[in-house]
Amino acid sequence: MFAPLIRWLDERIHLDDLIAPFKHKTVPRHRLSYWYFFGGITLFLFIIQVLTGILLLLYYRPGANEAFESVQYIMTRVQFGWLIRSIHAWSANLMIFTAFVHMFSVLFLKAYRKPRELTWVTGVILLVLVMGFGFSGYLLPWNTLAFFATKVGTEIAGQVPIIGKPMMIFLRGGEEVTGATLTRFFGFHVAVLPGLVVVLIAIHLFLVQRQGMSVPPKVEAEWAANPAARREMKFFPNFMLREMMAWYVAMGVLGALAAIFPWNLGVKADPFVSAPAGIKPEWYFLFMFQTLKMIPSKVWIVDGEVLGVLGCSLAGLLWLLLPFFESDKASRAKVWITGLSIFALVYVIGMSVYGYVAN
Amino acid sequence: MCADQAPQPDTSRRRAIELFLGGGILASLASFIYPVLRFLVPPAVVDLGGDEVVASKLGEMKPNSGKIFRFGSRPGLLILNSDGTYRALSATCTHLGCTVQYRPDLREIWCACHNGTYDLNGRNVSGPPPRPLTVFDVHQRGDEIVVSRKREA
Amino acid sequence: MATLRIKFRPLPAASFAGLAGFILLASCLGYGQAVNSCLDCHSAQPGRLEVTPEKFSQDIHAQKGLTCVSCHGGDATSYDPDQAMSRKAGWKGKVDRRQIPQLCGSCHSNPAYIRQFDPSLRTDQLDQYHTSVHGKRLAAGDAKVAVCIDCHSVHDIRPPSDPRSTVNPVNVAKTCSRCHSDAAYMKQYGIPTDQFAKYNISVHHDAMVVRGDLSAPTCTTCHGNHGAAPPGVDKVQNVCANCHAFQAQMYEKSTHYKAFQAASLPGCVVCHSNHGIHLPSDAMLGTGPGGVCMKCHAPGDRCDRARVAILSNLTQLDGAIKDADQALHLAESSGMEVSEARLAQDQARDSLTKARVTIHTFQPTLVDQDVQAGMKIAAANLKAGKDAMVERNHRRIGLGICFIAIAMMLIGLWLYIRKLES
DSSP states (O other), rough: OOOOOOOOOHHOOOOOHHHHHHHHHHHETTGGGGGHHHHHHHHHHHHHHHHHHHHHTTOOOSTTTTTHHHHHHHHHHHTTTHHHHHHHHHHHHHHHHHHHHHHHHHHTTTTTTTTTTHHHHHHHHHHHHHHHHHHHHHHTTTTTTHHHHHHHHHHHHSSSSTTHHHHHHHHHHHHOOHHHHHHHHHHHIIIIIIHHHHHHHHHHHHHHHOOOOOOOOHHHHHHHOGGGOOOOOIIIIIIIHHHHHHHHHHHHHHHHHHHHSSOOOOOOTTSSOOOOOOOOHHHHHHHHHHHHSOOSSSETTTHHHHHHHHHHHHHHHHHTTTTGOOOOOOOHHHHHHHHHHHHHHHHHHHHHHHHOOOO | OSSSSSOHHHHHHHHHHHHHHHHHHHHHHHHHHHHHHHSOOOOOSSOOSSSEEEEEEETOOSSSEEEEEEEEEEEEEEEEOSSSOOOOOOOOOOOTOOOOOETTTEEEEETTTTTTEOOOTOEEEESOOOOOEEEEEEEEEEEEEEEEOOOOO | GGGGSSSSOOHHHHHHHHHHHHHHHHHHHHHTTOHHHHHHHHHTOOOOGGOOHHHHTTHHHHHTOOOHHHHSSSSSSOHHHHHOGGGGOOOOSSOGGGGGGHHHHHHOHHHHHHTOOOTTTTOOHOOOOOOOHHHHHHTTTTTTTTOHHHHOOSSSSSTTTSSSTTTHHHHHHHHHHHHTOHHHHHHGGOSOOHHHHHHHHHHHHIIIIIIIIIOOHHHHHHHHHHHHHOOOGGGGGHTTTTTHHHHHHHHSSSSSHHHHHHTTTOTTTTHHOTTTTTOOOGGGGGGTOOGGGGGTSOSSSHHHHHHHHHOOOOOHHHHHHHHHHHHHHHHHTTOOHHHHHHHHHHHHHHHHHHHHHHHTTOOOHHHHHHHHHHHHHHHHHHHHHHHHHHHHHHHHHHHHHHHHHHHHHHHHHHHHHHHOOO
């Protein structure tokens, strides 16, 4: 049924040439192959975000007086509105989770090494942008928790020396978190960030496509010792079909979460009430939040918060440039980076749990 | 499956695959697309928005009378003065949250719960209320009396 | 003087001389501004004679420019005690308790004088005081009763709006209790001394102190302040009506009004008591503990039947509201959005409150009207809660269908892959 159409297209744009690279592409097959799926799942969740986001745009209205009401309208009046919004919210959280898993798997499988430094760099930037999505999207329902989380979050941005204050005012659209902040965050969330993320995803995927999948050094060594053990599968269709299975599983998890635990709406934000006790950011910011909280208010002569913000920024920058510290040759740096990766994973998980439990 | 023709394992397997794949694709697409299509249908109740509401029609109220209308999730009080001007305030008493009413005989706003009174500007004049009532903007659009929240200063 | 008889020692003496010189210089420079020799001495006096500048500066009178001389007479410019406290200079010494109302009244009953400070301040306190039980007893020669300073304090009199004032609404009950809860002090008057203890467990105290509602009644709200006296047996409802307007209106049209008047029973107080008023509950209509009706009425008569009807009506609405609350809570905890029904619950609760007010007509049909209005709203909310649970089940069924589709797809893909790679 599709055959004539495909033939028609092929005559004009030479589909074969387009598909050719995918046909030749192969994926290494070994006991750690399943980690390769997480990038794809993250991409799938991002597509879900785009689609459900566009649907929500049909009814959502930014503005301090309308945002909460319009989300409430979506949740109560619009048919399946609860589903679309709950999927959007859950998928956002899952996407950030799978992005973290993807990053750490790349780290432990050493996939960031030469020649894939740029893939790592774009990936880390993508993670930051995705967290930016989370931060800006969290405010949009304009409920109390979101309001105060944004207040605290932008306050922290304001701690950066010299550029902090102007940056905070830029983010808030004024001195305080108001309707103007909501308008801004809406703009970031639906226009600025999607544009940037799409471009970076394109580069990221192009690099993956161009360079092929990385094989973990250990497996590589085994294969070098025993070339007969080397296995691979075609990207299309073999790997693609498996990836589709993963996507379907992700879809099922999303549906279950949305149907059984619909994302709740909270109480409309009121700038004049005092902040509820124990206000915390979303879980993916908890490890940074807890770090900032644990730094004493004065370290020597430096303000503790400033130190924390600078420390986090520096750590982020080093993280971004991680591949450039590792050379080809076996060296001490390799052990050092493995140690650092384990430390980072334990630190992020530990601090998140601690931040969740602490009050 | 036909009985007279011994099924070859290969074709029955292909059939099963076709059934599961084809059925799966159709069923899953249907279960994804159906909610989306329903979502696209505008609901019968049109969202009026949180910051303004049509409180009354021109000529609906008698002069020197009050009317309770729903404003978002709280009641509001619309008053038509004897001189034909409208006035709208929050109808939630600032004392214990009862709904206040207009008293045509006193030309005041009165809360029956503990005998609190407000003047027509919403100021708490006597009785227990600790704070004035919030005053809303009123304007006329066609023959509709539209009440809206005062814009943030 | 005692201070001059200290043993001569060079250094302290020198500093003392220096200090004396400084004080002299300071008082010369400050002459005509705020010389007040009274405070200089009395701040060092022991016990009841002590009045420090810090204390007196808190006094509203000091802040308005009045001094010790304004009340006590004498010459505050002189450091010679004989001159400062000479009868010739008009010194009155300690003002006799019996004279205090008159002394305060000499300014506070003078509209022309008071107008200079606060034109809206009332000037009828003394007249009112004369009508009060305190004032009448004082006139009859009983010096134990309260005069102005007993409630307003002395030398640090703050305006009532100041939270530290003894007559600030929050502090009034405590101030009255200083005498009225003292059993020994009140013995000769033969009146109870448990008012303060009772008030402290009352709903009005709760409103004032716990909820911080300064408009809630305290002693003076019902008894008056300067004209303090019991409101009178047949006038209680007038006092309560100041805040509880509807209840009083209904009561005055009811059969109880005439019956209580005829029997000289104190209106509202008969059922609600006076100082220890609790938050009323439906149990007051019952026959168990807390029930009030059956103290007068006989079981089975017409009134008892009305009581049963009203009580069952209220219990019914109360139960319906609780059921709806429970259903909505259940729906909420399963993540359903029922905020609109939640809001409507407030209206049902309003109806219940209204019905409880309507009890004061003592007419079951009128109470029933309010109850039925509430029942309608509560039933709608209960339905909303149940609908939400049905909707939740629909969602789970939908999820199940979706799972079947996904499972089919997964099996299909897996089989296909196996075939592809076999």
